[in-house]
Amino acid sequence: MPAIEVQNLKKYFGKIHALDDVSFSVDEGEVFGFLGPNGAGKTTTIRCLMNFIKPTSGDIKIFGLDAQKKSTIVKNHLGYLSGDVRLYDNWTGRDHILFLEKLRKKRSIARDLIVKLNFDPHIKFKNLSSGNKQKLGLILALMFEPKLMIMDEPTLGLDPLLQNAIYKILDELKKKGSTIFISSHNLIEVERICDRVGIIKDGKIVAIESIESLIEKRIHTARVRFNGQFSKDAFNIDGMEVQQELSDGLILGIHGNINLLIKKLSEYDIKELEISHASLEEIFLEYYGGVGRSAQKQNKFEEDKSVLITQNDLNEVPKLKE
């Protein structure tokens, strides 16, 4: 029995088709990433799963139960965390934890989570930093050891240390056999924790793939500046394309493994090399027949996922796996 089964889900807000015939299923024990740019329909799907909003049509089953009609029973097994945790300003973390324990009339593992996340439960929510607010949200979502964890961009705006702490906890949750449904537009995050991904765009599912398959489809863009002469044609080879020629370098698009580029570059004297992951939007455009790819790629270096490699790093190139 799948943990989540969504069939022909539609959600219209007037003339806006937020979700249009979305279908997917998530197996028990699986970590399923739900990918898409802002406004694609990730949060709307999650809100339908959580029964915060009612679908226009379609079926949602969680552990075989109708997520709308049997919502109360289903929620006994659910943990929910949004990327923007909003709780009661004047309650402390402890107040929130005790409130939920009384509400559900059962003990929780909140104390263990407090220790693991190094969280101070005696501070009022309004006085917590955004990272600590997210920690509290995570504690509240996990404290009853849910069989299914639904997370809507849980690491949005968090520092890498806290992101890693969250990934570690999710790893532990997965080992215990829980199912995790996580929406994100962070490709690296999805690669790090997910088994399988569903990609949504404009309210439609455009692909459901294993993470390996997504990695194969990964696209990088490299901006290379050379110290000496270089040949543009040398880079127009299989798996690589020259997107733009600069006065002292090139902007290259690489499909799949970047070792091909590194090997090729080792033949030249490099002044500067900057490699960035393609955005999800670019992957959509690349693989699902969109337009305007070049314009997207021009803006790529503005993104925070880029990696700057210096001459010293390039000296290590022979050691890289081919």
Added chain:
Amino acid sequence: MLTIFWRTIKDRRNVLIIYVLVSVGVLWMYIGLFPSFKEQATNLEQLIKNYPEGFLKAFNFDIKSFTTIEGFLATEQFSFMWPMLTLFMLIGYAGYALTGEVEKGTIELMLSQPFSRAKLFFAKYLAGLKMFSIYVIFSVLAAVPLCLAYNVSFHSKNFLTMTVLAFIFGLAVYSIAMFFSSIFSDKGKVFFTSGGILVVMYILNILASIKDSLSNLKYASFFYYFNPSKALVYNQIDHWSYLVFLLTALIFTILGVIIFSRRDVTT
């Protein structure tokens, strides 16, 4: 459900205390002033007789307005000051109870827990009702010890009747406000709509009192059925008052819970 009920009361305790203190404070002031007014009763009654009948009806002036404490409080406290404070309190709470949770996003924590929206609605509804009951008891029955303290003679039964009228009036207002709280996601809309309806009702009642051709408008106003003079001075509540207030409360509560259970909640 009880957890939400008690937690809500705990969170709103200070607001309740403020409303009770203000209401009892104003009541105290009027009871303290009453002996001075009573001394001037003959002159004031003469003055009242010169006012148009419609004006006296509209603002609940009675021939006993300055000769008995019941008449005095019905005119001075319970015809304007008390309803105004009560409306602020009830509409303010209703806005906070459901719409406030949606507006702040805290509703997501509630809705992700294993209980129905109907239970959440009733936990919030009953918490508000309990706080309103406390407010009514203090804001009306505090008159009894205050009258004793100032050596003012009074009819305790009449104050009990006033308590009942105050409660059913508040219940109807509260149910309307909770209905709007269950459908809106913006507190301002709850305040504006609920408050607006009551202001319109107040104006309709005044218009109906001062112009004969508009007299039927009074039936559309809660302030026609909420008659503190009748309750306090004559110890009576009209049957229509029970019917209108209780029926309004029932209809709006049922509609509120149905809509809240079915609506989309987006924060």
